[in-house]
Amino acid sequence: MLDKKHIENFQAIVGAENVYSDKAHLIAYSYDATRTHFEPDAVVFPRNEEDVSAILRYCNANHIVITPRGAGSGFTGGALPAQGGITLGMEKHMNKILEIDMENMVAVVQPGVINMDLQRAVEALGLFYPPDPASEEYSTLGGNVSENAGGMRAAKYGITKDYVMALRAVRPNGDVIRAGKRTIKDVAGYNIAGILIASEGTLAVITEITLKLIPKPKFTKAYMGIFPSVTHAMNAVFKSLASGANPVAMEFMDDLVVRALKEKLGVQLPEDAGALLIGDVDGNVEEEVAFQLATLEKSFKENGAQEFIVAHDAEKRKELWFARRNASPSITIYGSKKLNEDISVPRSMLPEALERIYAIGKKYGFNVPCFGHAGDGNIHVNVMVDGSDAKQLHDGHQAIEEIFQLVVDMGGTLSGEHGIGTSKAPFMNIAFNEDELALFKDIKHAFDPNNILNPGKMGLPN
């Protein structure tokens, strides 16, 4: 519980209307997409960078812990106050697109701007902001930067970090830091923006983000490849990319997802479809789109595809994408609770990785439907359990731990795009050795010696 004098001090900084300390609001701010909950002692809404600085300075002096929060849509608890203290709500006031600089193809935004709001604003001007996490309709760009959000278009266009040109951020001691420039090249000083990306709000509070934009490609078409098995599809992924294809997205659905789509949603797919790859290709000229489609078709067929379908109009494109967009809701037929993890391996390891993941599922008696961003090696693995069965939950978590171990053994990562937060913190020692964890701790200490910023995350010591 936070002393009343602290609440009054926050009220003095941001105004009484920008501090919540009543139970109803504290409960409302205790959740994110993990469905775990941690209640803050207060929620404070800064109006600007000066407020952020004053709040942090006060918290630092008084050893009050503080957790920045955007939309609270994260999958690993990054925005949850694991140790109480105050939640810093960035979405209420610091949610403006400050500038779209068409001459330099740059957008400057506050952290509370919703990803899709920026996408729509820049597309109206013929520009393009590619990072498209599945949460794009509600997640904030501050959260996207803090977790280094990915998405479907990463195969061709990369992830959030590839678009961050500059950040403004406030250190726990209240210092305001400018990192990076509105220039493509900038090698003066340490790459502070680089270390803040994916730091999950544990090092500084981001107050302004400068993002690179690119021209919007003029032509886009969707494709679908239908394969007899997961292994065929997985081979087609890395072989088609290595053969020169550069699709915007290459999304994968396995046989369990295909079955769920048919059974639950009546999606029309061939009897013998064992796996799907769905995606878009784009280009400035129609011939580039045709080149991409031809390269994919050739490679898919060489790797056993039964069918290669191209959507030549918007209607058909929507139909092809329907399967992918409904993969997640469809698989509930396999269990009331999904333990879902977003592992990532080098693409050539996908065939073996999936085979071994299914074997782990089989050992415990679980269905493990998998889908996701195969084009960049990032797969969403879903261990389906009966959420009311304690034994199944326990075994499910065991299975997840085994999957993490095998992914790391294969040169992969605990998280392709969801982050570590609280959910994956127990697995950090699978992925990192003691020396690496010690370096993380030293970096945390350099930014935040009193450990007030989002403590209890990323497996950092308390």
Place this chain on the structure above:
Amino acid sequence: MLDKKHIENFQAIVGAENVYSDKAHLIAYSYDATRTHFEPDAVVFPRNEEDVSAILRYCNANHIVITPRGAGSGFTGGALPAQGGITLGMEKHMNKILEIDMENMVAVVQPGVINMDLQRAVEALGLFYPPDPASEEYSTLGGNVSENAGGMRAAKYGITKDYVMALRAVRPNGDVIRAGKRTIKDVAGYNIAGILIASEGTLAVITEITLKLIPKPKFTKAYMGIFPSVTHAMNAVFKSLASGANPVAMEFMDDLVVRALKEKLGVQLPEDAGALLIGDVDGNVEEEVAFQLATLEKSFKENGAQEFIVAHDAEKRKELWFARRNASPSITIYGSKKLNEDISVPRSMLPEALERIYAIGKKYGFNVPCFGHAGDGNIHVNVMVDGSDAKQLHDGHQAIEEIFQLVVDMGGTLSGEHGIGTSKAPFMNIAFNEDELALFKDIKHAFDPNNILNPGKMGLPN
């Protein structure tokens, strides 16, 4: 001077043949492209990562300073032992391409590999490593990562940091750190690779680099735009890019460079050519190349270009590029010594930035020929002075300082690609405020509490 017992210890670690402490060798290792010199007390050549770790551990325990060195081709003194101690020569043994993984389009190299050796090796396999600093024929990839090297192809393909997927590095205490993965997405733990890039060997010694490769584009053509003035050309730069052109390179030469090319090298250019833009466009299909050329031509002509020339064969392409490749040697007609700096501003600021740079030159009575990577906002500014005239040298340095101040005022950076090292260290307080410099110091301390790694660089405190 290093105590004899230390030399013997280094000999015990790497073998006597891998330690130089004789005067001739120390002098040979005291230079880089800055033409300043600092002599090391010894040069030690590690054979592998274990050697690096043992050397660093020993230096850390004995407070011996240590400077990593690749080819010594840097422009800002990054590889010079500003405070003596040992130079760690990475080019002798740790110079192997360890793997070219075609399936995942990734190369794994040791830091001493020469940039162009990697380019050639991957192009032979149909792949492409785009970062192409002017030093590509001799600079090492370890140096490229440490300085975050750029090059001409940055306009379309980005810079070194955009290709670093993973690093192995040794901390001053000897800890071996793995940072990043052979995956496009990886958000587990702090982005250690991100902070090591451009850290100029002050945080850790890089021992292995995993680089992203891309498919080699099938078609390339060169273009040249001839403009009546620098302002016309500079407007064409940002306007053509904002209109959707995405050239591989867009290189600029001003009127002084044009005159020097004609006078010194007899290059044939129109009488009234006031500025040139030269570059390549590429694509997977010829239509994409044609689209790029048409977009550039339209925009160049709208911005006053007298001529737009396309090289349809290799011979003509070489001819167009001759002007750019000889820009640097030609301008010696303006003075025996050039004080050259690689400033970078947001592209839309280029017209005004150049106008103001010329005004500074005029005030001091110097010619300031400018050329470089306009497509990414990075310009090489050359203040031409009589190197034997102390007054001119002094005034030249004054002019440089004024140029840095104006670039920073315009939202630009002290260095687009050369780094800070010793040369630009005095100007760090123009670009960064006290809070930012304090953060750099805290990060340095977190990695290197005894300040043994490349001290005296980047304006960090001693």
